[in-house]
Amino acid sequence: MDIMGYPMETIYLTGLIVFGCITFLYVLVSDLIHGAFEVFSHILSPTLVLSFFTILGACGYVLETITSVNSWFILGISAGSSLILVSLLNIFVLIPLASAEASLNYAEEDLRGRIGKVITSIPSDGFGEVFIEGISGNIAKTAISLDNEPIGQGSKILIVDVKSGVVHVMPYEQTALL
Structure with a gap:
């Protein structure tokens, strides 16, 4: 299947690279720009959204290259697996990190x-x-x-x-x- 003349493998790989780089940069500078996303962080965390699209691109690219299944089915499987992995990331990594003690200072x-x-x-x-x-x-x-x-x-x-x-x-x- 092609979208605008580009094969799905290219779209998935491009998404993986672009969203992976943006996710990496966001993790590095998230403390500096945290205030800009404060309004949205209660609804959707930018880390989770960027991770979702990165994992979607990775799963889609791998499935497109190693299987001959319908591209719409691959998109659904990629979105589902990305949703599950991002949920696990949120539950087991991000929430515990947010509630962890941030300081080892003493009085x-x-x-x-x-x-x-x-x-x-x-x-x-x-x-x-x-x-x-x-x-x-x-x-x-x-x-x-x-x-x-x-x-x-x-x-x-x-x-x-x-x-x-x-x-x-x-x-x-x-x-x-x-």
């Missing part, structure tokens, strides 16, 4: 009471550096001794307070409860 107040390790010795009247391990990652912070006592490298510390991004620490002494 400085959350550091109080945590135990860390001195990586740069803390002098009695100066600053050192401590290392705090956490679930979301490791943190290195500038530290000062709470009691103006020097704390050596490798010592365990307890964070008592945080002021202006500097943690105030004291040596950590683990006591056993009997």
Whole structure:
């Protein structure tokens, strides 16, 4: 079957290339132009629409080249499989990504009471550096001794307070409860 003198394979391949490139570019710059599509994103996501036509072109091209089935039947099979794949993409990839936690930031107040390790010795009247391990990652912070006592490298510390991004620490002494 031909449309405007072009065979269906050419139309499907052209659609695959064009919509594939547009989809790729949209994924790269979607954060920059997200506001322009905000009105439509509640109805149809541009990512889903572009993916639908990309998959339609790919399925149509493959079926046209390897089968001798009627072109209208191939169009229907391609549209159906594209709809199913795009729905799966939306349900299993895009929706979970949209609801995922986007930040691994921490509040400085959350550091109080945590135990860390001195990586740069803390002098009695100066600053050192401590290392705090956490679930979301490791943190290195500038530290000062709470009691103006020097704390050596490798010592365990307890964070008592945080002021202006500097943690105030004291040596950590683990006591056993009997």
